[in-house]
Amino acid sequence: MKTNIVLLVLLLATAVLQGCYAQNNNKQRHMDSTNNKKNEVYSRTDSSKVVLSNDEWKKILSPEVYTVAREKGTERPYTSKYENSKEIGTYYCAVCGNALFKSDTKFESGCGWPSFYEPISKGSIIYAPDNSYGMERTEVMCGRCKSHLGHVFEDGPPPTGLRYCINGVVLDFAKAQEAEKKYKEGQ
Numbered sequence: 300m301k302t303n304i305v306l307l308v309l310l311l312a313t314a315v316l317q318g319c320y321a322q323n324n325n326k327q328r329h330m331d332s333t334n335n336k337k338n339e340v341y342s343r344t345d346s347s348k349v350v351l352s353n354d355e356w357k358k359i360l361s362p363e364v365y366t367v368a369r370e371k372g373t374e375r376p377y378t379s380k381y382e383n384s385k386e387i388g389t390y391y392c393a394v395c396g397n398a399l400f401k402s403d404t405k406f407e408s409g410c411g412w413p414s415f416y417e418p419i420s421k422g423s424i425i426y427a428p429d430n431s432y433g434m435e436r437t438e439v440m441c442g443r444c445k446s447h448l449g450h451v452f453e454d455g456p457p458p459t460g461l462r463y464c465i466n467g468v469v470l471d472f473a474k475a476q477e478a479e480k481k482y483k484e485g486q
């Protein structure tokens with residue numbers, strides 16, 4: 300009888316321990332899939348080109364960013380927090396930190412994606428013809444890491460008449476510094 304009780308206690312203890320172990324395992328797995336992956340190429344000051352294989356990109360980008368940036372995917376329209384944002388600052392490439400657009404060239408296009416009429420500098424963006432889906436479009440990519448950003452169309456407002464239609468998921472926004480704002484106001 301006593302042996303039976305001891306056995307029962309042992310069995311219960313094993314079950315509890317196994318339960319804990321399994322739980323810890325789940326936690327670990329969960330953390331692995333959602334943790335912040337280290338992106339060592341991201342820099343807002345280093346302008347040297349970034350060339351990585353898609354296998355390498357996959358390791359450092361979130362699945363959402365990877366799909367748009369490296370597989371030329373398109374985020375669902377009207378889903379970007381930047382679409383209607385009017386904050387003053389600079390939009391960077393979320394993949395590599397390259398400065399892409401200034402907020403004062405942003406306009407409401409109503410197309411469902413953040414839209415700009417001019418990039419921050421000539422070299423900040425590179426262009427390529429895109430004839431996919433039976434359309435003739437011009438793809439725009441980051442000038443530093445060649446990630447897909449979106450497309451440019453010729454139905455934008457003055458002064459350029461261009462509309463850079465950009466996936467918000469590959470944009471990173473930084474508010475303008477107070478000093479920069481004052482400088483602009485003084486101009």
Ligand SMILES: [Zn+2]
Pocket residue numbers: 392393394395396397441442443444445446
């Ligand atoms: Zn980039």
